Amino acid sequence: MTPASPLPIGAILFDWAGTTIDHGSRAPVEVFVEVFRRADVPITTAEARGPMGMAKREHIAAILAVPRVAEAWQSRFGQAATEADIDRLYADFLPLQKEVLARHSDVIPGIPEVVAECRRRGIRIGSSTGYTRALMEVVAPIARAQGFDPEVILCADDTPKGRPAPWMIFRAAEALDVFPMSRVVIVDDTVPGIEAGRNAGTWTVAITRTGNALGLSLDEVAQLDPADLSSRLRAAEATFGKAGAHAVIESVADLLPVLDTFAKGDPIRS
Known part of the structure; x- marks a missing residue:
């Protein structure tokens, strides 16, 4: 299902490991x-x-x-x-x-710049994660010092069930006071994360190159044979397509054109 109506995007909820920090979700x-x-x-x-x-x-x-x-x-x-x-x-x-x-919480390149532009557009920034609140007490300050500081962080132990249940998404949207859910975009590097967005009725964007699907550090990606990298990314895109992602991109750095498309009410994939 595609979220209804071309309403302005009000909030983006980012995943953490593999999406905004920890290249390769290692x-x-x-x-x-x-x-x-x-x-x-x-x-x-x-x-x-x-x-x-x-x-x-x-x-x-x-x-x-x-x-x-x-x-x-x-x-x-x-x-x-x-x-x-x-x-x-x-x-x-x-x-x-x-x-x-502490060794795996570096912010992925391009994240601070994209988040800053989204905020300039009036889009609120939230997040959700499979990590617990205690684990995020380690991660969040490291990310904040590197330029990623969402207004809301929903953790796995904040709701009765984690992904693919939609409860973290609903709680985050409530905290940001953004509705209907067609004004919310989920950005995640896992199938359960995309399924949670679909279950919540949001736009969903899947991440391939920086996340769990590829599972490689920034240096490892740079050393990979280009043909091999392309093949792996195509496989990841196909997996996320089957999961129902409305768009699939390699990195959050590629997000802004997707938001422009969503704002018109047009899914990149149905």
Whole structure:
């Protein structure tokens, strides 16, 4: 569904890791891999990235539901993972993630300039994240010092359910006093984030090159063969298209022309 009517865009809600900070969304992946290694059930980077965008406890549960991981857990412990196991892994995850975040909270190039132009246009800036409030206490000051300081930050533990449920989006829109939801744009680098925007009735913009879909640092992207990079970006675009993104761009730095299109009521994709 395309948001109705060509009303002026009133707010943009940005995701954090992979969208506005942490090029390649590496911090959470690093920690998920380490937590499962410590549990003696190693997982791959791809398995760690699969549920990205969800609240972190739900993310752990989703990894444990992956058939290969579920089989490995059963083999190691003689039974399927329980809710208590999920709680234990999550308890291990939180302090380790807090340690890692300080190394992975750099603002992605182009973000401050785009946000400044959006504010000049009268668009309010909010955000949502799969991180908890305690984790954002580490991230937000680092980002603020580098020029990204949204008015509102909604965290995974602020609402009963994280993405793809729309509750963080609704809470952020309420805090910014922007409605109807057709005046809100969601910018995210994960499928659950795009699905949350669709569930909320907002415009949705998916990010490929800087985010979880590619999963590479700025330096790693620069070293990638151009043909390989192009192929990976096309695959990511196709994935987000299936998820219902109204537009797919490589970076938030490319956002302004998309906003101009949305302001006319025209989706880039239906």
